[in-house]
Amino acid sequence: MSKIVTLQQSIMAEDERFAAAIRESNERRGLLMVNMIGSPGCGKTTILERTAQSSGLSFGVIEGDLATNRDAERLDRLGVPVVQVNTHGGCHLEANVIEKAMESLPLDSLDVLFVENVGNLVCPAEFDLGEDFKAALLSTPEGADKPLKYPYLFSSSKVVLLTKVDLLPYLPFDMKMFSEDVKKLNPEAPVIPMNGMTGEGVEEWTKLLREKIREKKAHAR
Amino acid sequence: MHEVSLAESIASSLISLKKERGWERVVEVRLRIGALRQVFPEILCFAFETVTKGTELEGAELSIEDVPISFRCRDCGGCWGGDDPLCPECGSMHRETVAGNELEIESLEVEEQT
Numbered sequence: 397m398s399k400i401v402t403l404q405q406s407i408m409a410e411d412e413r414f415a416a417a418i419r420e421s422n423e424r425r426g427l428l429m430v431n432m433i434g435s436p437g438c439g440k441t442t443i444l445e446r447t448a449q450s451s452g453l454s455f456g457v458i459e460g461d462l463a464t465n466r467d468a469e470r471l472d473r474l475g476v477p478v479v480q481v482n483t484h485g486g487c488h489l490e491a492n493v494i495e496k497a498m499e500s501l502p503l504d505s506l507d508v509l510f511v512e513n514v515g516n517l518v519c520p521a522e523f524d525l526g527e528d529f530k531a532a533l534l535s536t537p538e539g540a541d542k543p544l545k546y547p548y549l550f551s552s553s554k555v556v557l558l559t560k561v562d563l564l565p566y567l568p569f570d571m572k573m574f575s576e577d578v579k580k581l582n583p584e585a586p587v588i589p590m591n592g593m594t595g596e597g598v599e600e601w602t603k604l605l606r607e608k609i610r611e612k613k614a615h616a617r
Numbered sequence: 618m619h620e621v622s623l624a625e626s627i628a629s630s631l632i633s634l635k636k637e638r639g640w641e642r643v644v645e646v647r648l649r650i651g652a653l654r655q656v657f658p659e660i661l662c663f664a665f666e667t668v669t670k671g672t673e674l675e676g677a678e679l680s681i682e683d684v685p686i687s688f689r690c691r692d693c694g695g696c697w698g699g700d701d702p703l704c705p706e707c708g709s710m711h712r713e714t715v716a717g718n719e720l721e722i723e724s725l726e727v728e729e730q731t
Contacts, residue, residue, distance in 0.1 A: 398727060399727060401724060402723070403723065487619065518619065523622075580710070583702075583712075
């Protein structure tokens, strides 16, 4: 005899338990966590380097890559506490991996924990890591049409960092279309134009982070 | 790739539920998946078949209900479906997503131990 059993439970229930535990522990500490998502080569690590050099914020990084410690080494050279996670082919990070990686970071002395997700505009956006918000990164050479082509990332992020804006004079990048498309998907997300070579935009990015850190610390239990 | 993660996650929940509730066999798994969730149904079914092969779940069928996108306007309270980002009533872009983000196991058909 067969019967129907109603479950109505999330497919990612197990993952969500890890994410909830991370959120809970960050809440107790008043630690802000930001999930940085963008394509390979869009400048995620460079933006973190510039943030380390000029923001004055104390932060740690969990680096997700398929292979190598290269990104972690770049941040380590700047004195940033960093843990490298290699996914060996996996296209995104999941919360259970983050929980483990967090154990090797001095969380009590940090204002922010960045997760630099695996370079990819698709699945990293789907997996809740327990972060406070996602930052979507897009570099100008990737093209202005990307928000509508990868709507989940751009609609679920709190901020969009548009990198490599120094290349705009050489590219057919339609800024008007880009801004309108982001607005359609996510009317409240600011777009911050950035240039990792000069540090342009880091001030505005830092200002946003400081605001979020203040909110987080005010709500710490 | 991300369909494989979902399939593994479904399989692992089902294996623990099956043990906990003493079911003989899981016949069918009914999912509800929102249109915003970037899931490719055929790939998810194939991934589920692959990850359950040789396990106690082998032979369980996945059926997927697609849930369309629906928004509610924060300004006038109107609801609308589809891809239009602006409220058709008042033109506002302040909206919340009320459907389309689902990623859930709705129900199961199981055989009980005799």
